[in-house]
Amino acid sequence: xxxxxxxxxxxxxxxxxxxxxxxxxxxxxxxxxxxxxxxxxxxxxxxxxxxxxxxxxxxxxxxxxxxxxxxxxxxxxxxxxxxxxxxxxxxxxxxxxxxxxxxxxxxxxxxxxxxxxxxxxxxxxxxxxxxxxxxxxxxxxxxxxxxxxxxxxxxxxxxxxxxxxxxxxxxxxxxxxxxxxxxxxxxxxxxxxxxxxxxxxxxxxxxxxxxxxxxxxxxxxxxxxxxxxxxxxxxxxxxxxxxxxxxxxxxxxxxxxxxxxxxxxxxxxxxxxxxxxxxxxxxxxxxxxxxxxxxxxxxxxxxxxxxxxxxxxxxxxxxxxxxxxxxxxxxxxxxxxxxxxxxxxxxxxxxxxxxxxxxxxxxxxxxxxxxxxxxxxxxxxxxxxxxxxxxxxxxxxxxxxxxxxxxxxxxxxxxxxxxxxxxxxxxxxxxxxxxxxxxxx
Ligand code: 5AD
Ligand code: SF4
Numbered sequence: 250x251x252x253x254x255x256x257x258x259x260x261x262x263x264x265x266x267x268x269x270x271x272x273x274x275x276x277x278x279x280x281x282x283x284x285x286x287x288x289x290x291x292x293x294x295x296x297x298x299x300x301x302x303x304x305x306x307x308x309x310x311x312x313x314x315x316x317x318x319x320x321x322x323x324x325x326x327x328x329x330x331x332x333x334x335x336x337x338x339x340x341x342x343x344x345x346x347x348x349x350x351x352x353x354x355x356x357x358x359x360x361x362x363x364x365x366x367x368x369x370x371x372x373x374x375x376x377x378x379x380x381x382x383x384x385x386x387x388x389x390x391x392x393x394x395x396x397x398x399x400x401x402x403x404x405x406x407x408x409x410x411x412x413x414x415x416x417x418x419x420x421x422x423x424x425x426x427x428x429x430x431x432x433x434x435x436x437x438x439x440x441x442x443x444x445x446x447x448x449x450x451x452x453x454x455x456x457x458x459x460x461x462x463x464x465x466x467x468x469x470x471x472x473x474x475x476x477x478x479x480x481x482x483x484x485x486x487x488x489x490x491x492x493x494x495x496x497x498x499x500x501x502x503x504x505x506x507x508x509x510x511x512x513x514x515x516x517x518x519x520x521x522x523x524x525x526x527x528x529x530x531x532x533x534x535x536x537x538x539x540x541x542x543x544x545x546x547x548x549x550x551x552x553x554x555x556x557x558x559x560x561x562x563x564x565x566x567x568x569x570x571x572x573x574x575x576x577x578x579x580x581x582x583x584x585x586x587x588x589x590x591x592x593x594x595x596x597x598x599x600x601x602x603x604x605x606x607x608x609x610x611x612x613x614x615x616x617x618x619x620x621x622x623x624x625x626x627x628x629x630x631x632x633x634x635x636x637x638x639x640x641x642x643x644x645x646x647x648x649x650x651x652x653x654x655x656x657x658x659x660x661x662x663x664x665x666x667x668x669x670x671x672x673x674x675x676x677x678x679x680x681x682x683x684x685x686x687x688x689x690x
Pocket of ligand 1: 548
């Protein structure tokens with residue numbers, strides 16, 4: 250039996266692509282191994298969102314080169330967004346690579362492996378949804394469903410539209426059928442994935458058009474799905490019906506990830522985000538009105554070309570005003586082929602770093618404050634397994650997407666109740682609620 254090793258970089262979309270790659274390799278009779286040294290097939294699913302993502306992956310390829318030199322029969326494959334962004338140059342930079350493919354071309358890996366081809370191959374066409382590859386899920390009780398591929402936005406900093414192509418929605422009926430299969434297979438939490446999930450459906454043919462809010466309702470109705478999440482939405486497409494769904498659909502979790510990127514209207518315009526600070530804050534106000542306890546999280550970029558001190562301070566103001574439950578913060582990284590990479594007034598590293606430090610301080614302080622509202626409450630937790638820091642405790646997540654470490658007894662995949670005793674900016678800690686202990690279960 251042939252053995253493979255796969256390393257994944259990047260976002261949940263890539264992780265899900267990797268699950269499907271694994272499902273496909275299983276069906277070809279490959280077995281997954283934990284160490285790269287033991288593999289006949291060494292695979293990378295790459296990311297290109299920031300320069301740091303590129304660099305991290307280049308180190309790993311060095312090891313693949315050594316292993317390939319040891320045993321030239323080994324096959325080295327590079328998939329994903331970085332691969333797509335450089336295309337055939339993969340082979341110039343890394344001549345030992347046998348097969349390279351973009352995110353839309355995963356099935357071509359199977360074609361390559363089953364052919365007798367000895368020459369290196371690259372597959373970089375955009376297709377719509379890349380076939381039905383049954384995923385090999387990382388966790389039995391959590392499932393991802395890709396509702397669309399690609400992105401029609403033109404955010405000036407972002408490489409994704411060029412690595413994942415134009416937006417194509419999958420028919421709602423296919424998606425519901427997939428969720429039903431997952432539920433029958435024991436999945437309790439479903440996350441809908443797309444580059445811009447709330448633009449879902451606009452490209453579907455007339456007659457079978459379904460909006461994102463309607464899709465949420467259809468998935469919520471599937472028996473067995475206890476929790477429903479989605480990522481990522483775009484603030485410009487965040488309509489009231491979607492916010493309202495969070496209040497009305499029992500499975501839809503009280504968490505909305507709403508990427509801000511910048512709090513300055515001038516910078517947002519240069520980013521081509523198509524909303525301004527006021528409209529973003531209106532969306533937040535709508536969420537607070539309709540779903541008062543909702544967790545709101547975000548993505549923020551500091552040091553966009555030309556960002557002034559005053560504009561950066563506007564971002565800090567929004568952070569103070571919104572009081573995010575958590576935020577992913579990034580230093581602007583110029584990406585090949587994007588508009589922002591060629592803008593004048595690129596900021597120096599010390600300026601970017603200094604702003605980043607101030608941003609992280611504000612984000613963490615606010616997140617810490619926000620977290621305190623859970624102390625003293627009993628929250629529903631989906632158990633993931635033992636705590637990472639203390640194996641005698643359990644770890645899971647709340648509907649608000651907070652990680653919880655707690656004392657108690659429960660199996661992964663179980664929903665239980667936890668009394669929260671303390672909270673940091675990142676995690677909650679507590680004890681399983683009396684009456685939901687092992688004895689009572
Ligand atoms: N530089 C820094 N951060 C970026 N992101 C996307 N492109 C870049 C870039 N060139 C961030 C955005 C996005 C998140 C996934 O990554 O904040 O929402
Ligand atoms: Fe995901 Fe973007 Fe990285 Fe591609 S480039 S893996 S879409 S984060």
